Amino acid sequence: MQQHKISLLGTGLIGDFYTVTLHGQRSRDRVQVVYSRSDERGQAFKARHGIPQSTTDMMAAINDPDTDTVIVALPNFLHEEAVIAAAEAGKAVLVTKPLGRNAPEAKRMLAVVEKAGVFHGYLEDLVYSPKSLKAMRSTHDGAIGDVTWVRAREAHPGPHSAWFWDHRLTGGGAIIDLGCHCIEIGRVFVGKDNRPVEVMCQTDTLVHPIDAEDNAIALVRYESGAIGQFEVSWTFRGGMDLRTEVAGTGGTVWINNFLRTGFEMFSAGEGEKGYIAEKAETDAGWLFPVGDEVSELGYTDMFSDMFDAMDEGREPMETLYDGYVVNAVMDACYKSAASRSWEPVELDWRGGKSEPIKRTPEVYDGLVVIKRELLPDGRSKLILKDPRSGDFSDRVV
Numbered sequence: 556m557q558q559h560k561i562s563l564l565g566t567g568l569i570g571d572f573y574t575v576t577l578h579g580q581r582s583r584d585r586v587q588v589v590y591s592r593s594d595e596r597g598q599a600f601k602a603r604h605g606i607p608q609s610t611t612d613m614m615a616a617i618n619d620p621d622t623d624t625v626i627v628a629l630p631n632f633l634h635e636e637a638v639i640a641a642a643e644a645g646k647a648v649l650v651t652k653p654l655g656r657n658a659p660e661a662k663r664m665l666a667v668v669e670k671a672g673v674f675h676g677y678l679e680d681l682v683y684s685p686k687s688l689k690a691m692r693s694t695h696d697g698a699i700g701d702v703t704w705v706r707a708r709e710a711h712p713g714p715h716s717a718w719f720w721d722h723r724l725t726g727g728g729a730i731i732d733l734g735c736h737c738i739e740i741g742r743v744f745v746g747k748d749n750r751p752v753e754v755m756c757q758t759d760t761l762v763h764p765i766d767a768e769d770n771a772i773a774l775v776r777y778e779s780g781a782i783g784q785f786e787v788s789w790t791f792r793g794g795m796d797l798r799t800e801v802a803g804t805g806g807t808v809w810i811n812n813f814l815r816t817g818f819e820m821f822s823a824g825e826g827e828k829g830y831i832a833e834k835a836e837t838d839a840g841w842l843f844p845v846g847d848e849v850s851e852l853g854y855t856d857m858f859s860d861m862f863d864a865m866d867e868g869r870e871p872m873e874t875l876y877d878g879y880v881v882n883a884v885m886d887a888c889y890k891s892a893a894s895r896s897w898e899p900v901e902l903d904w905r906g907g908k909s910e911p912i913k914r915t916p917e918v919y920d921g922l923v924v925i926k927r928e929l930l931p932d933g934r935s936k937l938i939l940k941d942p943r944s945g946d947f948s949d950r951v952v
Contacts (some may be wrong), residue, residue: 556582558864560614562646565628566591566600566749568715572818573628573678574604575853583881584862590616610753612638618644624865625649627680629657630716631731632724638664647674649861650737653885655736656726656880661882665875676871678880681709681736681797681812681858682743683853690801690808693745700805701912705744707737708785708798710791712836713763720765723776730758730888733787738884739877741775741783744784748907750778751880751900756888762790773888775900779909794835794843803912812851814843876905 560577561577563570563586568717570584571588577584588608591597597609610616617625617640625641627634627650634650641648648668654677655661668675681687714732718724725731742751753776758768769790775783813832824839831838832845845851857873864871883902891898922939930936930951937950 559624559647559862559865560585560587560622560639562586562588562590562622562625562731563606563628564590564613564616564626564633564734565595565651566596566772567628570600570628571603572849572852572854573626573858574600574606575943576849576858578604579849584858587622588616591827591848604719610925614640617641617646623647630718630724630929631726632718635660635664635802639918642667642671642673645671645673647676647865649678649732650875650878652680652739653726653731653882654787654875655882656731658879658883658886661875661879662903665879668875674865675875676864677873677875678857678861679736679739679873679877679881680853680857682739682873683855683857684806684812684851685853685856686810686812687740687743687799687853688856689798690810692805693743694801694808698806699801699803699808701779701802701914702745702781702801703912704782704784704800704802705741706786706798706800707740708735709733710786710788710793712792713769720763720767721763722765722767725767726886727889728758728760728765729787729789730770730771730773730885731767732754732789734771734773734785734882734885734888737785737787738775738783738881739873740799741785742880744799745777745779745781745783746909747877749781749905749909750885750892750904751783751887751902752776752778753897754884754887754891755897756891757890758892768892771888772894774889775884777909780912788797794832804912809863813845816843816845816851818844818846820844845857879903890909919950919952 574586586606589600590610590613594611601609622649627637758771758772760769763769770788772786794814796814799810801808820841820842820943831842860871884900887898887900925938925940928936935952939948
């Protein structure tokens with residue numbers, strides 16, 4: 556298989572996660588040059604990860620003759636400039652979430668990479684977490700029937716860098732930062748051919764003295780009738796809460812990706828202090844460590860898919876088109892929060908058409924079975940509806 560040499564743009568926390576994953580998983584793929592806006596941070600990042608070159612010249616990093624892939628791990632307001640330059644250089648481009656600050660910006664980036672004919676991937680890690688991938692396979696195989704509802708929650712005490720808090724640089728607050736994850740989680744479970752139709756969203760700034768929202772909740776209605784629900788917060792205390800619930804006509808999925816994973820530890824605060832997990836707020840008391848953080852957050856499988864897709868000449872599971880769809884949904888969220896009503900999702904739709912959720916009901920003795928419940932003595936209790944009169948009745952059989 557081919558070895559890929561990478562120009563990494565950005566030396567923040569996400570750059571660390573990306574580099575640890577790249578150098579540790581497939582191992583043959585290496586960061587060749589890293590770009591940072593700060594020479595001090597760039598040099599420290601270079602030394603920390605054993606990278607040959609560091610530069611404060613973004614164009615020099617992108618156009619390095621030894622690299623074939625550009626990873627954009629920069630603040631949101633720098634994405635478009637970097638993507639345009641990478642596409643013009645003819646290199647594969649992988650972009651962290653969110654793709655853009657809004658849908659028009661995301662659509663321009665999509666158009667640039669498609670016109671250049673370069674490989675492009677959207678680095679939405681949480682759809683690649685091991686639990687999510689397993690649940691998606693089961694769901695797509697029909698294990699829980701037709702998906703009717705997906706609830707995704709991401710909440711923590713707030714971002715780790717100053718630029719995140721400035722809506723002028725990011726495009727928004729907790730929705731832009733966290734809602735992008737939740738929206739795409741909803742899409743992969745309801746099906747990417749299932750068009751997001753309209754959104755109802757409520758936002759508020761409850762704790763932090765900022766101009767953007769620090770809490771939000773939204774409903775996304777899909778063409779099939781399925782609902783995606785997300786809850787995001789920058790004011791949750793106690794770590795990072797990452798949960799997904801999927802309801803179907805024939806089953807349910809519950810996923811806890813991070814905070815309560817079955818690994819719990821109590822410390823009285825003695826001994827050396829150390830890193831517990833991303834967004835952990837304490838290193839004493841009851842703690843919730845994460846065994847293999849880059850794997851649990853999806854980075855390992857995400858980069859395997861991206862570079863395997865390059866080698867195999869196929870699209871990855873997540874492309875910049877997916878990032879554009881997510882941005883379009885987020886735009887509708889902000890419109891809905893302002894209008895306090897349902898707002899349509901406006902986008903260039905390339906997916907298919909989804910039929911409404913339907914299920915052929917069970918019939919018993921000419922009556923429609925609403926529910927069948929097993930009793931302690933082994934008999935079944937049926938809730939029945941008479942299709943002619945509309946009356947309901949109980950029957951034990």
